[in-house]
Amino acid sequence: MKKLLLAAFLALAPAAALAADATVGPLKVEQPWSRATAASAQNGSAYFAVRNTGAQPDRLISAASTVAARTELHTNIDDNGVMKMRQVAAIDVPAGGEAVLKPGGLHVMLMGLKAPLAEGQKFPLTLTFERAGTVTVDVMVGKPGAGGAHMTH
Numbered sequence: 001m002k003k004l005l006l007a008a009f010l011a012l013a014p015a016a017a018l019a020a021d022a023t024v025g026p027l028k029v030e031q032p033w034s035r036a037t038a039a040s041a042q043n044g045s046a047y048f049a050v051r052n053t054g055a056q057p058d059r060l061i062s063a064a065s066t067v068a069a070r071t072e073l074h075t076n077i078d079d080n081g082v083m084k085m086r087q088v089a090a091i092d093v094p095a096g097g098e099a100v101l102k103p104g105g106l107h108v109m110l111m112g113l114k115a116p117l118a119e120g121q122k123f124p125l126t127l128t129f130e131r132a133g134t135v136t137v138d139v140m141v142g143k144p145g146a147g148g149a150h151m152t153h
C-alpha cells in the first residue's frame with residue numbers, strides 16, 4: 001500500500017521535485033543536480049550539498065560516474081579578477097556542518113562526457129568520503145545554464 005501511494009506521488013510530482021537525497025553514515029547528500037550540455041561540450045559539472053550530522057569531520061575524496069571518462073573535484077578561484085578552475089584533493093565536510101557545491105564554487109567536474117547531458121535525464125554519481133565511505137546518488141539534469149553562471153575550461 002505504501003509503495004502504491006509513493007508511486008502515485010512520484011507520478012504526480014514535477015521532475016524538479018524528484019531530486020533524490022541520499023544518506024551514508026552521518027552524511028546526507030542533498031539534491032544532486034547538473035545542467036544540460038551542448039552537443040559539442042566535452043565537460044559537465046555536478047552540484048549538491050553534503051550535510052554532516054555527526055561529531056566527526058569528513059572529507060569528500062573522490063567522485064565517479066559512468067557518463068564521463070574522468071571525474072575531478074574542482075573549485076573556482078578568483079585569480080586577479082579572472083575566474084579559474086582548480087582541482088582540489090578533497091572537499092571538507094565539517095562536523096555538524098555542510099559543504100555546498102554550486103555554480104561559481106566547488107563542483108564535481110565530469111570530464112570527457114560520453115554523450116551530452118540532456119535536460120530531464122538522471123545519471124549516477126558515486127561519491128567516496130574518507131570516513132563515511134561510498135554512496136551513489138542520482139543526479140538530475142536541469143536546463144542549460146540553470147542555477148547561474150559557470151566557467152568553461
Ligand SMILES: [Cu+2]
Pocket residue numbers: 045074075085107108109
Ligand atoms: Cu571544473
